[in-house]
Amino acid sequence: MSARRIFARPARFAAIAPYVWMVLFFLVPFAFVLKISLSQTAIAQPPYEPVFDVTAGWGALKAAFAALSLDNFKLLGSDDIYVYAYLRSLTVAVTATALLLLIGYPIAYGMARLPKRWQAVAMVLVIVPFWTSFLIRIYAWINILQHDGLLNQILLALHLVSQPVVWLSTDSAMYIGIVYSYLPFMILPLYATLAKMEPALEEAASDLGAPPWQVFWLVTFPLSLPGVGAGVLLCFIPIVGEFVIPDLLAGSNSLMIGQTLWLEFFTNKDWPVASAAAIVLLVVLLVPLLLYERLQKRQLEQGR
Amino acid sequence: MTDELPRTDAAVDAAGDVRPAAGQPLLRIEGVAKTFGSFRAVDGVSLDIKAGEFFALLGPSGCGKTTLLRMLAGFEAPDEGRILLGGKDIAQALPHERPINMMFQSYALFPHLSVRDNIAFGLKRAGMARADIATRVSEMVALVKLEGLEKRKPDQLSGGQRQRVALARALARRPQLLLLDEPLAALDKKLRESTQGELMELQRRLGMTFIIVTHDQEEAMTMASRIGVMKAGRLDQVASPRELYEAPRSRWIAEFVGDINLFDAEFKLRDGHRLVIGTRDAGTLVVAEPREALGETRFSVAIRPEKVKLSRRAPVSEAGRETAINRLDGVIADICYLGGTTIYKVKLDTGGMLQASVVNSARLDVDAYSLNQNVVAWFTPDDCVVLPS
Numbered sequence: 001m002s003a004r005r006i007f008a009r010p011a012r013f014a015a016i017a018p019y020v021w022m023v024l025f026f027l028v029p030f031a032f033v034l035k036i037s038l039s040q041t042a043i044a045q046p047p048y049e050p051v052f053d054v055t056a057g058w059g060a061l062k063a064a065f066a067a068l069s070l071d072n073f074k075l076l077g078s079d080d081i082y083v084y085a086y087l088r089s090l091t092v093a094v095t096a097t098a099l100l101l102l103i104g105y106p107i108a109y110g111m112a113r114l115p116k117r118w119q120a121v122a123m124v125l126v127i128v129p130f131w132t133s134f135l136i137r138i139y140a141w142i143n144i145l146q147h148d149g150l151l152n153q154i155l156l157a158l159h160l161v162s163q164p165v166v167w168l169s170t171d172s173a174m175y176i177g178i179v180y181s182y183l184p185f186m187i188l189p190l191y192a193t194l195a196k197m198e199p200a201l202e203e204a205a206s207d208l209g210a211p212p213w214q215v216f217w218l219v220t221f222p223l224s225l226p227g228v229g230a231g232v233l234l235c236f237i238p239i240v241g242e243f244v245i246p247d248l249l250a251g252s253n254s255l256m257i258g259q260t261l262w263l264e265f266f267t268n269k270d271w272p273v274a275s276a277a278a279i280v281l282l283v284v285l286l287v288p289l290l291l292y293e294r295l296q297k298r299q300l301e302q303g304r
Numbered sequence: 305m306t307d308e309l310p311r312t313d314a315a316v317d318a319a320g321d322v323r324p325a326a327g328q329p330l331l332r333i334e335g336v337a338k339t340f341g342s343f344r345a346v347d348g349v350s351l352d353i354k355a356g357e358f359f360a361l362l363g364p365s366g367c368g369k370t371t372l373l374r375m376l377a378g379f380e381a382p383d384e385g386r387i388l389l390g391g392k393d394i395a396q397a398l399p400h401e402r403p404i405n406m407m408f409q410s411y412a413l414f415p416h417l418s419v420r421d422n423i424a425f426g427l428k429r430a431g432m433a434r435a436d437i438a439t440r441v442s443e444m445v446a447l448v449k450l451e452g453l454e455k456r457k458p459d460q461l462s463g464g465q466r467q468r469v470a471l472a473r474a475l476a477r478r479p480q481l482l483l484l485d486e487p488l489a490a491l492d493k494k495l496r497e498s499t500q501g502e503l504m505e506l507q508r509r510l511g512m513t514f515i516i517v518t519h520d521q522e523e524a525m526t527m528a529s530r531i532g533v534m535k536a537g538r539l540d541q542v543a544s545p546r547e548l549y550e551a552p553r554s555r556w557i558a559e560f561v562g563d564i565n566l567f568d569a570e571f572k573l574r575d576g577h578r579l580v581i582g583t584r585d586a587g588t589l590v591v592a593e594p595r596e597a598l599g600e601t602r603f604s605v606a607i608r609p610e611k612v613k614l615s616r617r618a619p620v621s622e623a624g625r626e627t628a629i630n631r632l633d634g635v636i637a638d639i640c641y642l643g644g645t646t647i648y649k650v651k652l653d654t655g656g657m658l659q660a661s662v663v664n665s666a667r668l669d670v671d672a673y674s675l676n677q678n679v680v681a682w683f684t685p686d687d688c689v690v691l692p693s
Contacts, residue, residue: 208426
């Protein structure tokens with residue numbers, strides 16, 4: 001198809017716009033990172049040896065290709081720090097996503113069953129935290145969780161504990177922070193699925209002899225699976241790479257991969273290894289991303 | 305299909321349920337009322353339904369018929385009154401505890417389950433043995449003629465097929481009472497008419513009790529053995545289709561069920577078994593004396609369009625004069641040709657408008673009237689109904 005035909009109609013242009021976006025803001029940066037990950041560290045600005053120098057001519061380019069090495073990737077596999085960071089990231093993401101689903105589902109279900117005008121109010125309440133900067137909200141949590149913070153004061157006042165609990169710099173604090181920050185991303189897709197579900201379906205199940213818990217497990221939950229899938233992936237994928245929340249709320253003895261990346265980039269100034277770590281992370285996340293993609297495609301097909 | 309199809313057996317019935325024989329009272333609704341906020345949706349309805357009846361709740365939208373049906377299914381609890389099924393008050397029982405099933409207007413088929421699993425859903429909940437479920441499902445599939453589609457999902461079916469799955473699913477548990485909420489509303493006219501016949505045939509063969517909710521008076525008249533007309537939360541009249549049509553209890557029902565000519569009365573005189581009634585728009589009419597004595601209330605004379613005869617001249621014979629005792633001169637003002645019948649609107653010399661429905665019994669239009677033609681419209685005293693306004 002010639003370029004003229006592609007641009008012949010605005011609709012055609014609209015169709016290629018996402019690809020232009022992808023190339024500019026995903027593929028090109030990705031190529032940069034990939035390039036850095038294959039090069040060597042250097043004490044320079046930027047702190048790596050340039051691998052390609054397009055101005056140096058064909059021969060130099062060929063030599064540069066030959067000099068490419070996977071050393072940085074090998075290092076990731078051999079050093080326990082990275083393996084451990086990946087595993088910890090995945091563990092944290094799985095645990096946090098499970099918590100999010102357990103907390104988010106009842107909230108979304110309750111919202112979807114509210115009278116129509118209250119649903120809009122509930123929706124605003126879910127979104128309202130976004131009006132404040134994310135960092136400020138995490139600092140607020142530091143305030144709440146600190147030694148003489150609000151949470152300890154309440155616990156002491158209720159005589160649930162006899163002395164202040166150490167929250168800050170623990171995994172509990174990190175999970176509180178993650179669940180708090182990602183809850184809207186879990187609730188909104190769940191709510192969207194549950195709200196558009198035909199109420200007569202639950203009535204039909206009940207009419208056919210299903211007690212309430214069976215109505216939920218046999219009809220409501222299976223039909224909300226697209227929402228569950230979207231919510232889980234929307235939370236899981238960014239949590240794996242989460243940096244700010246573990247850095248501010250969790251202890252420093254075990255790092256997630258996002259923190260490790262930060263360390264390599266800014267403290268060790270080892271851009272090539274950091275880039276390699278980032279690429280591996282991307283490959284790991286490709287699995288759930290593709291899953292999400294397939295899920296959405298299936299939904300589109302079913303929606304026809 | 306054979307005739308020894310599912311008569312009631314005890315397989316799915318709740319333990320110890322004894323079903324009343326046909327003709328025995330099955331359901332008694334006593335003074336049931338339901339209010340939503342400040343809106344009284346159902347306002348003190350009492351009704352008895354006999355086993356084996358095909359009963360229709362008829363009314364315009366918002367009259368409370370669906371709310372009443374939902375209270376029978378258990379989706380709403382009545383604020384007042386009792387609902388007795390086989391003598392037991394079920395008004396507060398939950399939907400899954402009632403031996404009643406419902407076919408939803410939207411069908412409400414489970415989109416994630418196949419046709420087979422949709423039909424088996426209620427049987428599994430009843431704890432039926434696997435083999436029995438398989439037998440019952442194939443029985444139901446055959447009953448609604450869906451053989452070969454058992455593995456399809458609802459979105460792979462046509463509207464008519466979905467309607468059949470919904471029916472099979474609701475029938476599978478052999479409920480004591482089947483509720484149908486506008487079951488044919490989503491079908492096109494031809495399919496609706498053939499499905500009406502099938503539903504009646506099915507109901508008769510299974511000997512089951514059906515309550516159907518509809519806003520379509522033709523549908524109610526065609527299928528039901530008895531019709532309850534609802535208006536503003538109340539049951540206005542409960543009668544057979546014929547009685548409802550020929551002897552409506554109020555002007556509102558007369559107008560809601562079919563077309564009718566209405567003339568407001570100004571005075572009345574007694575003449576033996578007849579009343580002579582003066583109307584403003586149609587002159588003096590002679591009508592048969594109504595069964596219920598008219599008080600001093602305002603009333604109207606009503607004549608169905610098909611009871612009105614038209615001719616070019618007044619009948620001359622002695623007998624003719626007697627049947628044409630109500631004779632009105634007029635001119636054809638409007639013609640509406642419907643194929644089988646033609647509706648003529650006659651502008652009466654006395655000022656009113658009169659509709660006459662004439663069967664087109666001959667293919668060639670030698671009998672047809674043309675616009676502005678002078679005609680005589682006539683009808684017998686027995687064809688008139690006197691209705692309180």
